Amino acid sequence: MTSKTYSQPERWLAPVASGPLDASVELPGSKSLNNRELVLSALAKEPTLLTGTLTSRDSSLMIDALRSLGTQIDVDTDGSVLVTPKPFDRSATIDCGLAGTVMRFVPPVSVLANGDIKFDGDEGARRRPMHTTINSLRALGVAVSDEGAAALPFTVHGTGKVAGGEITIDASASSQFVSGLLLAAARYENGLTLRHEGEHLPSMPHIEMTLDCLQKRGVKVSSPEPAVWRVEPGEISGGTVAIEPDLSNAGPFLAAAMVAGGKVFIQGWPESTTQVGDEFDGILQQMGAKITRHVGGLEISGTGAIHGLDIDLSIGGELTPVIAALAAIADSPTVIRGVAHLRGHETDRLAALAAEINRLGGIARETADGLEIDPSNNLHGALWRTYEDHRMATAGAIIGLRVPGIEIEDITTTSKTMPNFASMWMSMLGTQA
Numbered sequence: 001m002t003s004k005t006y007s008q009p010e011r012w013l014a015p016v017a018s019g020p021l022d023a024s025v026e027l028p029g030s031k032s033l034n035n036r037e038l039v040l041s042a043l044a045k046e047p048t049l050l051t052g053t054l055t056s057r058d059s060s061l062m063i064d065a066l067r068s069l070g071t072q073i074d075v076d077t078d079g080s081v082l083v084t085p086k087p088f089d090r091s092a093t094i095d096c097g098l099a100g101t102v103m104r105f106v107p108p109v110s111v112l113a114n115g116d117i118k119f120d121g122d123e124g125a126r127r128r129p130m131h132t133t134i135n136s137l138r139a140l141g142v143a144v145s146d147e148g149a150a151a152l153p154f155t156v157h158g159t160g161k162v163a164g165g166e167i168t169i170d171a172s173a174s175s176q177f178v179s180g181l182l183l184a185a186a187r188y189e190n191g192l193t194l195r196h197e198g199e200h201l202p203s204m205p206h207i208e209m210t211l212d213c214l215q216k217r218g219v220k221v222s223s224p225e226p227a228v229w230r231v232e233p234g235e236i237s238g239g240t241v242a243i244e245p246d247l248s249n250a251g252p253f254l255a256a257a258m259v260a261g262g263k264v265f266i267q268g269w270p271e272s273t274t275q276v277g278d279e280f281d282g283i284l285q286q287m288g289a290k291i292t293r294h295v296g297g298l299e300i301s302g303t304g305a306i307h308g309l310d311i312d313l314s315i316g317g318e319l320t321p322v323i324a325a326l327a328a329i330a331d332s333p334t335v336i337r338g339v340a341h342l343r344g345h346e347t348d349r350l351a352a353l354a355a356e357i358n359r360l361g362g363i364a365r366e367t368a369d370g371l372e373i374d375p376s377n378n379l380h381g382a383l384w385r386t387y388e389d390h391r392m393a394t395a396g397a398i399i400g401l402r403v404p405g406i407e408i409e410d411i412t413t414t415s416k417t418m419p420n421f422a423s424m425w426m427s428m429l430g431t432q433a
């Protein structure tokens, strides 16, 4: 399982923008919402129809994982997905690929199975932090066997029910440890009171997204004090749930308008959302963009001028590669702070971004919890390594709009959350005046 790749690696020469853009972009569904709603649908008391879903490696891995537990999932050609909950009555082997949402969300669900559920994933997944998930399941009284490394692979020995109650975890390395437990907790006999004690708590909006998804399905949730959450035991409703467009994946397209100049309209930008990608609005304005919200979407326009900034991105670490790419071609220095946990993402993103920006003749330094990036007059084409990371590939494409000759090592890494990235990028450029 560990050597499995989704598709053959494919080099891709990033296209240079030859003029200002005038594009309208339709994004695929949000990975974070999609995979939360798949989990909640499998745990619900009745079927759920999901519309506007994401079709990508991470969503397929989640569908396969929930099917392996027993859930019936019917995928329609129009992109809607009907999830019919069924008993988790069997043992199973689950491939997490490189998906944080699968490796952190499915184990707390699998404790409800009557059987042994084995989890493994890509080679890179075996390096991602999993100790908090494993420790938290043990704290709930569930037997988990690992190979001593508190990482993938491991097996959850489900008995069909869990008492729940109160546990304390350290979620410094990922908010997904919190979200995974909260998503499953309404099905624990006594619900769950979850307390985080640790140095950092990254990605708060993702935790708020989890609470919001639960609440919308009739689950009683609360946060009695900071870093403490309570999920009452109870039924999870089904019905019809629409998945919003992925605002984190809007990042490269928004950045494109700033690099090439001109404007890009993102279709379906929600008026209100729990997605942290909404933060691009304020951040990119600080970097020089003009943003206007319209009914039905958001429009960004740029002039090609990009300014550096000093920013704490702890609330949205997954936005870092886009900001770092813009910083590499900005006219003033950038400091990105508060994202030490990015070292446990698809790859060590701080090391990867610094190495690749420097390979192009840029000036980037890793700090303990982020990056410092200075303007450079020496940017040139080179290989841009992708480290199996979708956001490394799209970051390279952003710089490639300005700097000729950037070859993306493997563009198929974008299949993790946006398999059509390359063709969407080309059609956006096809609109150049």
Ligand SMILES: O=C(O)C1=C[C@@H](OP(=O)(O)O)[C@@H](O)[C@H](O)C1
Pocket (backbone or CB within 6 Å): 031, 032, 033, 100, 101, 173, 174, 175, 176, 179, 202, 203, 206, 317, 318, 341
């Ligand atoms: O819950 C989620 O859907 C996510 C939470 C965040 O994880 P971390 O807190 O590990 O950064 C984010 O980076 C990831 O892309 C998706």
Ligand SMILES: C=C(OP(=O)(O)O)C(=O)O
Pocket (backbone or CB within 6 Å): 098, 099, 100, 101, 318, 345, 346, 391, 417
């Ligand atoms: C960190 C990310 O993914 P994952 O859900 O695998 O953690 C990401 O998409 O930026």
